[in-house]
Amino acid sequence: MNNYSLDLAYIEINSEKYLNVISYQEKLSLSSLPEIALEFLVEKKINIDEILYAKAAFVKNNLKITGFIGQVKQVTCSEKYYNYSVGLQHEVYQLNENRKSRIFSNITINDLIHTLFSKQGIAYDLRLNAAYNQEKIFHQYQETDWSFLSRHLERHGIYYYFDYSEDGKIVFIDDKSLHQLLTDKVFISNDFAEKRSRQCLILNESVFTVPNQVIIQSYNPLNAEQLLTATIQVTDHGHSDHYHYIAGAGSQEELERLGNVYAQSLGCLRHTYTLCGEIINVYPGKLINVIEQGGGKAPQKYLVYAMKVCGKQKATTLIQNEEVSPIYECSLYLIPADIQYRSKMSSTVPNIAGFIHASAHGNCDSEYAHLDDSGYYEVTLRANYEKPTPFKARKVEVFAGKNYGMHFPIKVGTELLVGFIHGYPESPIIIGSGYNSDHVNVVNSQNSYDHIIRSESGSEIRLSDQAGSAGFEISHPGYSLKVTTSRES
Incomplete structure (x- = not known):
């Protein structure tokens, strides 16, 4: 961890500034809701019920992250101050509060996003290259709006990030070519020169095993005459085959599209990089240029797909006599910009048992x-x-x-x-x-020996097991053909 001399971070709650932030942690990644936790000090005790759900903003190095307080806890107290921790949540969390069941039919995924977000008044941006067809059915079954939308975003190959240059607006994106370069600055890594060592950025790389190819299968829910199958390559560097069932593909073409999305979700994080050090005002969804000192190569462009930040600072107005060493550490998780990122199809899909x-x-x-x-x-x-x-x-x-x-x-x-x-x-x-009290069964306690097929107009085929007059009858109001049996002597 490195010392730093950046602007002091603070939090605003209901437009009131709390300057004595002593620590903060941020976890941000593509297709994940942001996790931001802070600790701060105040001289007077706070009514925590009053600030829960309050509008809030975390301000750090001229970057403002807005949302609402989703969690409050009093950590400790002393004669001089009270210590509180809070969780800052983006307004999108509103979509994750209520479970419901409903049907949307004959709309596109674009329409579904608009319907869910416009109802809550949440700003969003669609940056989509693909043209999406109308779906016969989107079925939300005992799910929150966010869980419901997330599984369909993953299925369509759409992922998202929060653009903090636009006040944290959520951006939906489906193509690597639509990511924007965050800054013209080139980040120099692994430069161990003595006068730069305090700010040295360390670039590490990792590689993971993935399947060579995936074999995808599905049934068409409207026409399940045969099992649909598609084989999609994941990478030239993989090993083994991976079998996966994706429910509800409407055609062979749709199955192959789903298979490509699934294969990209497995392969995109096969080869990753981590850039660590004093990095400010960078966030997932943006591109950055990185060059390794002494590597002899041109700057390489990377997509930031996740980041973690840990900060600690001195609460100057309340604990001036205590020794606190400021800390700032940022880790960026990267993939090469020419790799198409996809979210894993990991959202829970409801399983509807019974009828x-x-x-x-x-x-x-x-x-x-x-x-x-x-x-x-x-x-x-x-x-x-x-x-x-x-x-x-x-x-x-x-x-x-x-x-x-x-x-x-x-x-x-x-x-x-x-x-x-x-x-x-x-x-x-x-x-x-099914029969019910309004639509009474054609067989009841009065004719439980009969087997009946009857149309609404009264045409009827009756097979009777009634003792003494067993047989069958074909009838229509005003007409009848009846055959009965009798025991031969």
Whole structure:
């Protein structure tokens, strides 16, 4: 760790400055919410309930990190001061507070980001090169908004960082070419000249094993006729094959896109670098130039994908007589700028076990079932969902195949049971329909010996096991064909 003579850091809470910050730690990385913890001293005791959720800003070397107080703790106290630690959270944490279930259908991932962020009034920036298609369904199932969005960002290959040159605005990005150079300054590493030793930047490198290739498999939730498979190379320097199942790929083309995202997430951190020393006003998501002293090479461009900062300073107005050695240490974690970064698909995906109550949706004025040209129904889920947003699903049958099978159409409003292939929220399938108090069973205690198929118009096939008149009957109101059996003498 190195001594430093930088500007003193301080924190503002509800616009009031607290200058006696004695230590701070920062953990920032791509596609992770920032972790910032501080300790500071005050002369009078604070009502910690009053500052919890208060607007706050951490100011360090002209860099201002804004958010709100998400955690407060009194560490200790003395005759002169009270010592508090606080956790500073970005406003995006608001999306991580409430769990809910809801459906979004026929929108793009861009639309989903806008819907979630605009509702909370959170500023964001989309820097996306790819054109994203509409998704038939985004299914949020007992998840926070942030957990729900995170797993879909990872699936689409979109990652994010917080731009502290723009007051911490969150930036969504999907291409290495869109990262910006933070400064024209060239960071010189491993320069051990005596007069520079105090500020020497140490560059270390690491390499990790990764698979040579990944073999990705999936079923299309709307048309699971066969298992989709794609083989994607991760690196020329890998070993072995890695098999991975990704649920809900809608086509071979989509599976290959998902496979590329997954392979890049495994391979992007195979070869990494760490730059340590007195580095200020640098943060993940930006590019920097680094040259190794005496290496004989031109400056190399790197992407900062993570950083850690540890600082300690003297609380000048309260503990002037105590000896405190200021400390500042920063570690930047880098990958070469020509490597495409992707977040690992590590967000928890809800596994929906069993079935969910649903209803067949459609035009209530139609006297017939509401299906599309492929035979898919529109469905709305019932329990614990914010509003009945329809989505498409196919129906399981006991007998089905190409150009043959059976099907009994389901009319709008009928109660359904919907399951999910492999439990994946975006792969719904209709398991069957159910009777209830409004839609009474055609077989009950009065005719429990009958087996009945009856259409809404009254056409009926009845197979009866009733003693003395067992047989079958085919009927329609006003018409009947009945065959009964009798015991031969």
